[in-house]
Amino acid sequence: MRIGLTGRPASTDQLVEQAKAAEEAGFSSVWYDSTVLGDPLAAMAVAGRETTSIELGTAILQTYPCHPLLQANRAAATAEAMGRPGFTLGLGPSHEPLVSGMYGLSYEHPGRNTEEYLRILTGLLRGEKVTYEGEDWTTRGARVRTAHPVPVLLAALGSRLLRVAGAFADGAVLFMASAKAIETHIAPKLHAAASAAGRPEPRIVAQLPIAVHDNVDEARQATAKTAGVYESLPNYRRIMDIGGARTPADAAILGDEESVTRQLQSLLDAGATDIQAFVVPVGEDRNKSRQRTTDLLASLTG
Template sequence: MRYGYYLTEKKGPDPIGALRDQIAEAAADGFTSAWLSNIFGLDALTTLAVAGSQTPGIELGTAVVPTYPRHPAVLAQQAMTANAALGGRLALGIGPSHQMVIENMYGYSFDRPGRHMKEYLDILLPASRGEHVTYTGETLKADLTLTTPGAGFPVLIAALGPRMLKLAGTVADGTVLWMTGPKTVAEHIAPTINAAAAEAGRPAPRIVCSLPVCVTDDPGAAVSRANEIFEVYGRLPSYRAMLDREGAATPGDVAIVGDEKSVLGKLEELERAGVTDFVCSVFANKERTRNLLIGAAKG
């Protein structure tokens, strides 16, 4: 299992410079990848292209770029540009986001996200390889060829339900998970996506799993703190469904907390479940937690 690091957007006069330092530090510490969310702050692709271009070697991923507000060819062009700036180190994580965001905030319809994602990938994937795309779906159309440099990078879907997981296994390169514990990965995520890839004759897909992590001698307090920070994810339907599968009442119940031995045991459980890349979201006791994760990343 490879180890990645979740980047944190900082407030201040130079947020991109702060992320540049985080990426360089993650690379120096032995993490194989660094990931940035795309919510309402910095644009993740633009930021990674700028902040990550000076640190070679480490993969840089988005977790994740919402699809509905962007035509797939436009996102392909932006991702190819970022990948060119990064020398071919981009991992493009995409997802439909959530109904409350897409409909209530952006004003788009969130109707049938599974259909939307299939049509989106039907355009995005060939366009991002520099191929000519002629496509007419129920909701999306394209007839173009991109000449943008930077073609060819892994595309991962924020796939949690069966239909999305099958798409992630049959046409994309894997899935990016959040708030999804080891039981759910072992019993639902990994079997579904791996079976889809095998049936399609494709290589085993990546399962990129990110969870909150804290090394501590007071796990109860850490769980309470995680519930404060990540409370909203317990109310979003897609994540709520994964928490319910896990038997977790709150987001804090899937956080990886405990002393060094306990945390290492939980990381090993994720690897046995089928996680290929674990992305650490360190939320408390940062120095102690990061030291353990650095050791795990270096093997």
């Protein structure tokens, strides 16, 4: 299994140590969201120099507050600073409460906005000279220098963004999508879009809360405390409904080692190519709980 971890370090030193430890344990990747250290890219570049092969990715950076030309330059600069291939840019349009509520930007056309964004960004990261006049995004005669390839994954859960991901990106990065949602909704739409665009078979990176714990009810309660906020966001609510999950705890991977292994395999059988583990500590000894989950995941990598 290709299994990666969700990184939430409190400092650059901690991010570097986490990446080194994950590589040593055999994990395929570590992923960082836009809130890590205010912006994770500088610290990821440092970690890239301290590791040799592990993939370091963003899951996700927001599109709206950053022009696609600037975003492409940031991604290319991070890959160059790492000094090796292995940086993956995961991005998405985020959510209306953040984009409109915090940034004061319009969120009226997230599908159109994201499609225009990807058209510009992916062309630039392929080394093309891009001129594009859109309703939301424009660039004229832009070009970005790329020292290493930068794969792009789109946070795509709905039908339109799955089409955009298949047509322009290298795949999709998911959250709260169960095996059922991947098999019946995500994979068919993403593969159809990639095929129609003549694109290679896309990656599907499935991120879910995961806890190895003997008391499933206790693990569900811990998941509700850790991930319950996502239940109120419409994008996650819809994908949970598609997957038959009432709450994030229903979508989570919970149970003992045998049960969790079986559930992880079901994600791959449904069409996921990678698993991104959002490890949920359970019980009084959080470190011991976290280590038990991480140990199982490490034993399954490869």
